[in-house]
């Protein structure tokens with residue numbers, strides 16, 4: 001067994017989220033395009049006896065916000081890898097969170113992916129890439145992407161990821177809401193809206209081609225025009241105050257703004273770094289709790305910090 005291993009994993013924004021009908025397994029068929037952004041969580045794994053977990057940072061210091069027990073995705077990732085590798089789950093784990101909890105930014109998924117990579121190294125399990133992706137998919141639909149990072153197309157329930165070509169580096173301002181949203185609640189609201197005609201019903205997920213084409217050009221204008229999120233009406237139905245943040249982002253000069261994944265984070269696309277700084281200042285207070293600037297482009301997935 002080696003010494004401490006430190007692994008960092010990124011948050012994501014879905015620049016396209018096409019949601020198909022509810023499947024029999026309780027998930028929805030997706031065509032999504034994930035973009036890793038420069039906001040990240042860090043997991044540190046040290047040798048230990050049994051498992052222990054400490055959480056610090058964003059969302060971890062409120063009473064019971066993210067329980068540091070076996071319900072935590074980090075704990076589940078550790079047990080799953082130990083079982084797969086046939087080793088004892090012995091490790092002291094520490095998670096430093098910067099990604100807000102239940103924000104639509106895949107924070108828990110980032111932690112789970114980082115844990116798989118950290119413990120693979122600490123325990124020297126030598127799990128192959130395919131094995132890690134398979135374990136990641138068991139932990140959550142977004143977890144395989146958190147391993148892969150960069151820019152990727154997600155199909156199936158989002159867990160089948162393949163890298164896609166993207167030519168640019170984009171500047172985002174993330175408007176973080178004070179309180180999170182439950183992912184199943186947002187999917188459930190979309191089903192109700194489709195059933196009662198508030199939004200059109202679908203037979204399959206909307207294809208991601210427009211956003212894929214825009215990503216290849218590297219143009220912010222084209223990306224802004226192609227952004228799409230089928231979950232946005234449902235997130236707005238549950239949190240009408242988010243409309244104010246979306247409008248404020250556009251009024252403050254964002255090229256476009258959309259809800260990230262299941263929300264409630266609003267992701268505003270800025271023309272360049274200077275506009276992002278201005279946008280962040282103007283957005284703060286407009287129905288968002290605080291703003292975080294982030295860059296997307298060649299942001300790697302979960303990987304050891306040297």
Ligand SMILES: C[C@](O)(CO)[C@H](O)COP(=O)(O)OP(=O)(O)OC[C@H]1O[C@@H](n2ccc(N)nc2=O)[C@H](O)[C@@H]1O
Nearest residue numbers: 026027028030140141142143157158183184187261262
């Ligand atoms: C909204 C997104 O973040 C977009 O990338 C993801 O689809 C959510 O991914 P996640 O948080 O990893 O979600 P999971 O832990 O796999 O699933 C949580 C719950 O979300 C709903 N869910 C999730 C993924 C999917 N394709 N269809 C769903 O309906 C289901 O109710 C599921 O029980």
Ligand SMILES: Nc1ncnc2c1ncn2[C@@H]1O[C@H](COP(=O)(O)OP(=O)(O)OP(=O)(O)O)[C@@H](O)[C@H]1O
Nearest residue numbers: 072073101102103104105106107108109111142183
């Ligand atoms: N390590 C973790 N970090 C954050 N949340 C966790 C973690 N482990 C378990 N959870 C639980 O998972 C739920 C979703 O948290 P998370 O931050 O992953 O949401 P999210 O960013 O909206 O996810 P996604 O974008 O993948 O739908 C929270 O309610 C939290 O209690």
